[in-house]
Amino acid sequence: MGGALAERILSKSLADVILLDIESDLARGKAFDLEDASPLMGYGTKITGAGDYSLIRESDIIVMTAGFARRPGMSRGDLLSKNASIVRDIAKRVRKEARNAIFLTVTNPLDAMTYIAYEELGRDSKKVFGMAGNLDTARFTMLISKRLNVSFKDVEALVLGSHGNTMVPLVSQTRVRGKKLQELLQAKDLEELLEATKKRGAHIVSLLKSGSAYYSPSAAVFDILQSIIRDEKKIIPCSVVLQGEYGINDCAVGVPARIGKNGIEKVIELELSRKESGLLQKSAQAVKEALGELSAKRSSDNGRGKQA
Numbered sequence: 001m002g003g004a005l006a007e008r009i010l011s012k013s014l015a016d017v018i019l020l021d022i023e024s025d026l027a028r029g030k031a032f033d034l035e036d037a038s039p040l041m042g043y044g045t046k047i048t049g050a051g052d053y054s055l056i057r058e059s060d061i062i063v064m065t066a067g068f069a070r071r072p073g074m075s076r077g078d079l080l081s082k083n084a085s086i087v088r089d090i091a092k093r094v095r096k097e098a099r100n101a102i103f104l105t106v107t108n109p110l111d112a113m114t115y116i117a118y119e120e121l122g123r124d125s126k127k128v129f130g131m132a133g134n135l136d137t138a139r140f141t142m143l144i145s146k147r148l149n150v151s152f153k154d155v156e157a158l159v160l161g162s163h164g165n166t167m168v169p170l171v172s173q174t175r176v177r178g179k180k181l182q183e184l185l186q187a188k189d190l191e192e193l194l195e196a197t198k199k200r201g202a203h204i205v206s207l208l209k210s211g212s213a214y215y216s217p218s219a220a221v222f223d224i225l226q227s228i229i230r231d232e233k234k235i236i237p238c239s240v241v242l243q244g245e246y247g248i249n250d251c252a253v254g255v256p257a258r259i260g261k262n263g264i265e266k267v268i269e270l271e272l273s274r275k276e277s278g279l280l281q282k283s284a285q286a287v288k289e290a291l292g293e294l295s296a297k298r299s300s301d302n303g304r305g306k307q308a
Helices: 002-011 026-038 075-095 110-121 133-148 187-198 200-207 215-229 272-305
Strands: 018-020 047-050 061-064 102-105 128-130 236-244 247-260 262-267
Touching: 002 018, 002 026, 002 272, 018 026, 026 047, 026 075, 047 200, 061 075, 061 215, 075 102, 102 110, 102 215, 110 128, 110 236, 110 247, 110 272, 128 247, 128 262, 133 187, 133 200, 133 215, 133 236, 133 247, 133 262, 187 200, 200 247, 215 236, 247 272
Parallel strands: 018 047, 061 102, 102 128
Antiparallel strands: 128 236, 236 247, 247 262
């Protein structure tokens, strides 16, 4: 996914790119391959591949895509302990080398990884957040357009909550050519659509057999980067560390936010139905429980280490 994102950035000459990987030769090889495309595609920015964290000292934005990818049958929760240690290690290195950079998380399970990165980086929560809400919204939008045989441009949709099975597509605020979604679909069809949205990522994983989606996630990250770099102040649903907004504290979960040059400028609090508000709380609780399980496991592992 990092390579796909780098190509998108270069294709729009949005910024210079450093591909950083624990396997430095892999990063260098991909960078050289993209670099060679410059004369053909007219890229106006540069790309470098390396394994040396000192190269990111002048970086304004760090995008973390590292980690184990999901495999068929594996939930995002299964990835929790595997990827948490990777995220902590990267965050510690970034904290040392790029103290002021905005940090954008893509690693799954995304909301938990965003909060772990926030804790390790020890910086303003407005500069540490995760991609996901705009990806889930895009998936919801696309599935609606296909089901109703309309252009995706005719669909206004929004998905909040965690990037997983507890995501919250806001049916009450979804419109198709100005009409409410409930007016266009029967209850059974609507429920099938919501389930398809929640399982879209897992379905792609099952078809790919190895790895997970990268075209659409890289597009979602690019959407966020563009709003930061160009200071567009676009409203984008992201995984944000909340401090009281929506009645949620000390948890990262997907909500709409205004994104500008300094990161998250404002969390947008929408009026939700009682059902949607309850589902969002449930989604946040699922993230907190995952973090609690991870904390308990670390304590248990540390205890066994001390005894040994």
